[in-house]
Amino acid sequence: MNVLSDVALADVAARLDAVDYLVDDGLAMAIFLSLRLGKPLLLEGEPGVGKTAAAKALAQALDTPFIRLQCYEGLTAGEALYEWNYQRQLLHIRLAESRGLSLDDADLFTESFLQERPILAAVRHTGPTPPVLLIDEIDRADDEFEALLFEFLGEAAVTVPELGTFAATRPPVVVLTSNRSRDLHDALRRRCLYHWIEFPSPTRAAEIVRRSVPGAAAPLIRDATEFIGRVRTLDLDKAPGLAETIDWVSALAALGVTDLAGADVVRTIGTIAKTPDDRTLLGSVLEAASQESRP
Incomplete structure (x- = not known):
């Protein structure tokens, strides 16, 4: 049952706006369809x-x-879906041996020894509203890991061989x-709705930064x-994104800078330049821009 199917298209942008996340029409539609159809949403950009x-x-x-699974090379099912509490199982075995009892697999592989990881936790969530599960940077995980997700993405289910589905x-x-x-498997893409997020226009970016750094001067x-x-x-x-823009404006505002002509502007270049070459290039461009802005 999809309890979020009553969320209207117009509500999506309004609700996100209320928590200071601005969306364009394309992203609002993608999120709306994901909620209405109950399908995973793959965001790239x-x-x-x-x-x-x-x-x-x-x-x-x-x-x-909000449940987050951060992907990385070598990520396994035990870290993403579930794993068994081997320490507890070992203690259970030792306790049984001390009492002269015998155990079989059915005694050791029960829910009491099952440890939920993010995906299984999302599946077994019992609250009135389903959680939001973020599988972040799926392209960082190995190809094999994607295959572990197919059942979950297609059926919102996880199979534990010892216990069932x-x-x-x-x-x-x-x-x-x-x-x-890296390229993602077609099988994964077919199970998801898709949206590519573009960099926002300067006007939209300015509104986003204004909400994130309310103390910054409007000209800055x-x-x-x-x-x-x-x-x-x-x-x-590495082109600077919104996060770097917000960091930069926050740094400048903390220094009391009100426009790019300030003397401290170039010294904050490390907030937007993340490599030596970018630091040199952006520093020279920023110095030129600062000189042009000075009266």
Whole structure:
């Protein structure tokens, strides 16, 4: 049963706006369809466009628990789905031996020894509203790990061989993110709705930064977001995203800077440049921009 199927399209943007996450029409539609159809949503885009933040904001907007699985190379089922509490099983065996009792597998592989990891926890959630499960940076995990997700993504279920299949009574809201560091399996993509998140326009970026750094001067926010928009066209190793923009404006505001002509601006370049080459390039561009802005 999809208890979120009554969420209207117009409500999606409004609810997310209420928790200070701004969406365009495309992302609002993708989230709406994911809720209405009860299907996982795969979000892709450049690093820093707000993919992870979208899932966090959605959990806030729905007033429901947020569960996160951070993917990485070598991630296993025991870390993502479930595993057995081997220490407790060993203690149980020793206790039985001390009492002269015999045990078989059925005594050791029961729910009392089962440890939930993020995916099984989302499946077995019993609250009135399903949780939001974020499977973050799925492209960082190994190819084999994706195969472990097929049953869950297609049926909102996890099979534990010793116990059977656990199926969600209220399927979780599932958001997967990818930075496209590798190609994902077609089988995974077929199980998901899809949306590519673009970098926001300078106007939208300025509104997002304004909400995140309310103490920053309006001219600083405007100039900083326009500057970031321009430098993304340069040959950078890592183009600054929204997170870096917010960090930069926060740093400048903390220093009392009100526009890009301030003397401390260039010294804060480490908030948006993440490699030596980018630091050199952005530093020179920023120095030139600061000189042009000075009266």
